[in-house]
Amino acid sequence: MARFRALTNGRVSAAALALSVGVLLSGCSGTDDKHDAEHHPTVVATTAWEAGFAKAAGIDDVQVIVPTSVHHAPDYDPKPSDLNAVAEADFVLYAPFEPFAAKIKEAAGSRAKLIEVNLDNSADKVTAQVQALGKEFGTASAAESWTSAFIAEYDRLGKEVRATWPGGKQPTVVAQVFSTWAAQLAGAQVVGTYGPEAVTPGQLAGLAAKKPDFVLDNAHMSSGTALPDSGAKQVSIVNFPGQDYDLLGVYRNAEVALKKAMSGS
Known part of the structure; x- marks a missing residue:
């Protein structure tokens, strides 16, 4: 009987240990996963236009490289502080006509994921881009909520203009x-x-x-x-x-x- 209790206790302990490890790993995954709903990644955008898409997708704190006073982004000369920002980023948003974006990432030695944003304010392009970014950032719910609000506001504004x-x-x-x-x-x-x-x-x-x-x-x-x-x-x-x-x-x-x-x- 003593031997049976020992074996049983051993199996229970092993099961408990396995369960504990599983819970621990699950908790670590939820903390470290950049796509976890409670973790917003660090996003750097080359201009305010890309930043607008990131914010719409659920990222409230976006760092922007090109100041809003600069209207033609390709003319901008990145500063050392820009490189430091990219080095800490999870994602860097850029447009294809902004060739310095890749240079910034390379110079900073960053492992950030570069995302090319389709800078087109047409309603269908905007909703598609925002939802795609929401999936990348792990903020799909926020992106979906913004999209619904956008469609309603877009329709309202259009009626106002047509009137x-x-x-x-x-x-x-x-x-x-x-x-x-x-x-x-x-x-x-x-x-x-x-x-x-x-x-x-x-x-x-x-x-x-x-x-x-x-x-x-x-x-x-x-x-x-x-x-x-x-x-x-x-x-x-x-x-x-x-x-x-x-x-x-x-x-x-x-x-x-x-x-x-x-x-x-």
């Missing part, structure tokens, strides 16, 4: 390629696009011949009045969020600018 269509008729626009999303928000018909390369005189003549009601210019890459002799009213569209990195603010600002232009105020 100011001149004469109640769908307007026609020529848009800089990075501003076509604003035409979608307004429900306008895009009859031509230009940029990002310099527009030739022949292209300008062709766009002017479309007789657009409005020109949606890119505030960050503007070269002045795009179609000066067309009679079209030019609207400056801002793609980047402000220092709060609120991506929804981009759409609210566009709604204000579009309504002002279309209502003639």
Whole structure:
């Protein structure tokens, strides 16, 4: 009987030990896993635009490399402090036209995961990108909540703009390629696009011949009045969020600018 109790106690102890180890490992996994719901990874974004996507995906504290005062990110010269930030990051968000992002990661010796962000403010592209980032960061629930709020707000803003269509008729626009999303928000018909390369005189003549009601210019890459002799009213569209990195603010600002232009105020 004593031998039976000893063997039983041994088996119970082994089982208990296995259970304890399992619990311990499970706890460690939950603490160290960068995708755990309670652990937000360290995210560095090259510009406020990428930071807006990261915040929408559930990351409240995002470090941004290029100051908001710099409108053309490829011209920025990274500082040593930028390299230090990347060295501590879990993820670095960049756009393909920002070639210094890879150089920053390499120079810092960081093991951060580089994520190329599709900087397109079209509603469908935004929701897809935000949800993809949420999966990467382990913040899918927050990304989904933001997406739902975004869709509702986008619809509301679009209705507000369409209510100011001149004469109640769908307007026609020529848009800089990075501003076509604003035409979608307004429900306008895009009859031509230009940029990002310099527009030739022949292209300008062709766009002017479309007789657009409005020109949606890119505030960050503007070269002045795009179609000066067309009679079209030019609207400056801002793609980047402000220092709060609120991506929804981009759409609210566009709604204000579009309504002002279309209502003639």
